[in-house]
Amino acid sequence: MVPSDERRRAANGRASSRARVAPPRKLPTGIRGLDNVLWGGLPEGRATVVSGRPGTCKTIFCAEFLYRGATEYGEPGVLVTFEEPPENLIRNVAGFGWDLQALVDEGRLAIVDAGIRQLAETEELDEGYTLAPVWVRIRHAVETLGARRVAVDALSSVFDCLGNRGAVRKLFLKLCHELGGLGVTTLVSAEERGAYPYARDADIMQFVADGLIELEMRVAQQQIVRSLTVRKLRGVSYRSGAVDFELDEHGVIVYPKIPIERRMARTGLRRRLSSGVPDLDPVLGGGIPEGHVMLVSGNTGTGKTLLGLHFVRAGLAAGEPAVVVALEESAEQLRRTAAAQGLALKRHERLGRLALIDAPLIDVFTDKLLYDIVNAAQRVGARRLVFDSLSSLESASMNRDDVRAFLSQLVEFTKARGLTSMISFLVPEMLGAEQGQLLAQLRVTDIRLSSLVDGIILLRYVQQGSRIRRLLHVLKLRASRHSTDIFAMTIGHGRITLEPLGTGVPCQPIR
Amino acid sequence: MSEQPEQRLRLRLYVAGTTLPSQRAQASLAAVTSDLPAAAVELEVIDVIADPQAAERDNVIAAPLLVRLAPGPPLRVIGDLGDHDHLRALLGLAPQDPAQKVCVEKSNSSASSGS
16 A cells, blocks of 8 residues: 555656656545544545444434535535435434424425435336436436535345335446546445345445545443544545444534654653652662653552552653543542541642543443543643553453554653553453463453553562562663562551562462 | 217326436327327326426336326336327227238337347
8 A cells, every 4th residue: 555655656746747647536424533544534526435334323324414514515416315205304303403304495405305215105117217217317406406415325235125226336337437527426325235245235335436445333331442443545645444423412423533643752860750659769770761651560459559649659750641430439539538648639730730531331432532531641731641540441342453553652642742651451460470470361351451661560479477568679670770579568657668578488370 | 979078088297307217208198199189188297307396206216107197096017108008008098900910010129139
């Protein structure tokens, strides 16, 4: 993809003395977030297919494309509906506050009812017919309104009703090739079906169209998680990869991935940020190097969240605003936990120095979450980030590769902004590690996450005599010296203290 | 046999331009109604390319489309109407006499093999 683009650009460069062929311009859809994914919009004057299984919101994309065009860009549109009767369609999208009937009355929208309902009452004597009347009606509506946009909903459903599939294909080809000649940008929705013979028709549509956007949904634990993937957009560039979207009270909202920035903020590794735990800073060689991403890995109750809160507290005391992502507990619960440590989160939030983000533990939209983090960091001018915890994403119906991808994006963002971060990760198997086995206890997932982060702090429980003790040690710290000692960690009275473990009483794994 | 007004065959044929299917459909209609007195058949032909608004008003999707307005319940048939026997049956017309039928079948088969 990239090399051929470069070749094309090079070819353009050579031909620049002669007439230059401009790439298709982009037409903003107006659908929130989608134009970001499309790098500006749909290729103007071309046809793009939006495909997906039933219930993936194809019709809503079609309707919103036209609604935004008419209301935000002053571009009249034509909606061609093959499946839903116009009155149903109008009613179905009224909930988003879109008054399509008003647009029709004002001459900003025309609805061509190519309803296949009536085909049920039509005798198909032979296959000597065409769908030319549909084309004629669309063209007439486009010319009457001076339309700039056409959305064709559920063209593929005609395949079910007519024996003459060639007629349907011909209509589709006409839509693709001739609407552009009328200065119209087209969105065609198509049902995606696996089984023959539909697959062939769907294939043809996908080959012929200039653009293809696939909609998907999966039923997660408590809600439907929707995503879209731009498969092609002829002649123009776009962002690849699946992105989440959802429906809210205003329509579709797409959460584009945050741009991957290779740029690194100018951070001074020599500059150390206090971890907020006075005993920990010398262990880290003086504090956390600025811009580092620290992974705090440990079992439940070992103090991961507390370490994060102390890190935030030290930051706020030093005039460094922070973003805290609380997935393990609700924001309110975290405020209470913090208050018990003498940290009034609420006050800092009011002063605009701290942003607290909480998301439902189940069915987290990661793309949305990234957006929330980016926006919050910009809003408060964050210098520090606490993410508690990465492992809760895994329990929130994400697989480990997704978690790794998310972390990778999050790290890119923190590096680009020069944020110093503490990310916690729950490791249940860590329970009862023996001293000699400490390194061997690292799970494969940890190792894989390890390459993404700059430092790892391990927390675990052991039994020492008749006591359960928390142990802390720094496993890794990029570009810095650090202590390799194992410390006993004590939490109490709003403080975290470390002391050398000592050799007196042997530690035992908890059984 | 006296013609009742309501028994007059009222047909409307929507075509899309002067394409081959349009011509075939019109020829077929002429053939199956040729035995009827002229006053017994009312045929209106609408070219949707010339009159897109009619297509919009009557929700026409495919052409040629033959609509029987009367007598009996509304009937819609799409295709180039090449199967005369089927078309007669749909329109409630008497079958053609067998001698002529052979000719029609021959011409039909030659037409279909040529297409």
